[in-house]
Amino acid sequence: MSHPVSGLGEFALIRRLAARLGPARRDVVVGIGDDVAAVEVRADRYLLMTCDAQVEGVHFLPGVTPPERVGRKAAAVNLSDIAAAGGRPTHFLVSLLLPPDTAVEWMEAAYDGIAHEAALFGADVVGGNVARAGQLALDLTLLGEVERDRIVRRAGARPGDLVLVTGSPGMARAGLALLKQPAPGLADEERRRLVDAYQLPVPRIREARAMGDVGGVTAMIDVSDGLAADLGHICDESGVGLRLLARSLPVDEGMGRLARSLGVDPLEWVLGGGDDYELALTARPGRAEALQRAVHDATGTPLTVIGEIVPREAGRHLVLDGGQEVPLTVAGWEHFGAGHP
Ligand SMILES: Nc1ncnc2c1ncn2[C@@H]1O[C@H](COP(=O)(O)OP(=O)(O)O)[C@@H](O)[C@H]1O
Ligand SMILES: Cc1ncc(C[n+]2csc(CCOP(=O)(O)OP(=O)(O)O)c2C)c(N)n1
Numbered sequence: 062m063s064h065p066v067s068g069l070g071e072f073a074l075i076r077r078l079a080a081r082l083g084p085a086r087r088d089v090v091v092g093i094g095d096d097v098a099a100v101e102v103r104a105d106r107y108l109l110m111t112c113d114a115q116v117e118g119v120h121f122l123p124g125v126t127p128p129e130r131v132g133r134k135a136a137a138v139n140l141s142d143i144a145a146a147g148g149r150p151t152h153f154l155v156s157l158l159l160p161p162d163t164a165v166e167w168m169e170a171a172y173d174g175i176a177h178e179a180a181l182f183g184a185d186v187v188g189g190n191v192a193r194a195g196q197l198a199l200d201l202t203l204l205g206e207v208e209r210d211r212i213v214r215r216a217g218a219r220p221g222d223l224v225l226v227t228g229s230p231g232m233a234r235a236g237l238a239l240l241k242q243p244a245p246g247l248a249d250e251e252r253r254r255l256v257d258a259y260q261l262p263v264p265r266i267r268e269a270r271a272m273g274d275v276g277g278v279t280a281m282i283d284v285s286d287g288l289a290a291d292l293g294h295i296c297d298e299s300g301v302g303l304r305l306l307a308r309s310l311p312v313d314e315g316m317g318r319l320a321r322s323l324g325v326d327p328l329e330w331v332l333g334g335g336d337d338y339e340l341a342l343t344a345r346p347g348r349a350e351a352l353q354r355a356v357h358d359a360t361g362t363p364l365t366v367i368g369e370i371v372p373r374e375a376g377r378h379l380v381l382d383g384g385q386e387v388p389l390t391v392a393g394w395e396h397f398g399a400g401h402p
């Protein structure tokens with residue numbers, strides 16, 4: 062009997078499909094389960110590989126996000142995965158899935174966006190593919206490289222490590238909300254900042270490279286599905302627990318105001334919003350300050366300590382302002398989940 066993938070869920074599906082694969086080649090250093098795959102090609106560095114798509118209606122609103130921005134984000138979400146491994150991006154392949162009535166001008170503008178974002182980070186487009194499809198999608202593959210001693214994985218967090226995050230997660234979710242419903246009373250500048258966070262995420266390549274210069278980062282992931290869910294992947298892969306401090310979370314003021322005006326607890330967006338493309342990481346406690354300084358000096362991006370890693374048995378908790386500890390249950394994006402925004 063056949064049953065739909067939606068009944069299984071995104072992550073169970075990946076596990077089930079991965080189980081059908083044979084043993085990995087000997088040159089595979091990191092396979093399924095991390096932000097990027099890593100392969101041995103040279104004595105001193107690994108080849109990195111990743112792919113992610115932007116699908117009309119799923120990742121962007123048709124007729125709302127300008128095509129140049131759709132292209133830029135398609136490149137940025139891939140660059141973000143290379144950042145999470147501490148690497149440098151090199152070569153893109155661009156697979157275009159196009160309904161026959163797609164406007165050539167729309168596609169040209171989207172392609173300009175891809176090329177622009179790639180060039181900002183020193184990567185080239187070297188090929189791709191075109192196929193007819195029922196729904197428009199830009200599916201990009203990105204290669205990169207990282208020095209062997211500088212690769213950072215989702216596994217590696219240890220009890221006692223501090224948990225840090227770049228920027229202010231939740232802003233992208235606020236930007237999406239703004240595009241879907243009017244929010245009178247929000248200044249134009251505030252509105253622009255939030256919409257930009259959703260449509261034009263900045264891949265944190267430079268921030269990650271600055272951290273690599275300092276050292277001491279033990280695990281890292283990019284926040285695409287939501288801060289709590291993506292930190293959950295670090296916990297799963299590292300075999301550890303987590304204590305997040307609510308009062309330490311970097312809550313953007315405009316985002317908080319918008320959330321409250323819509324009757325949403327801002328922490329819900331910070332922890333579960335998704336689309337942030339910030340980096341969440343763990344680091345040896347003695348290195349946190351040097352990491353914060355290096356990232357700030359190189360990029361101006363804030364890097365905030367938001368909690369600590371604890372033994373797995375201690376579970377995953379959020380410490381509320383009053384000191385009360387509650388289980389961290391905020392769900393992240395699930396492609397086949399119910400209740401999507
Ligand atoms: N169809 C697939 N076949 C094999 N591996 C997959 C497939 N889809 C996802 N993966 C792998 O599963 C892991 C989780 O995927 P995903 O959540 O999309 O990661 P990311 O947030 O880094 O894009 C990644 O290591 C990815 O390479
Ligand atoms: C129109 C629209 N609705 C909802 C969302 C929210 N959203 C869609 S996919 C996604 C998660 C990230 O995308 P995914 O393809 O899972 O990237 P990955 O985790 O594989 O990097 C989020 C938060 C959106 N970006 N746009």
Ligand SMILES: [Mg+2]
Nearest residue numbers: 112113114285
């Ligand atoms: Mg993915």
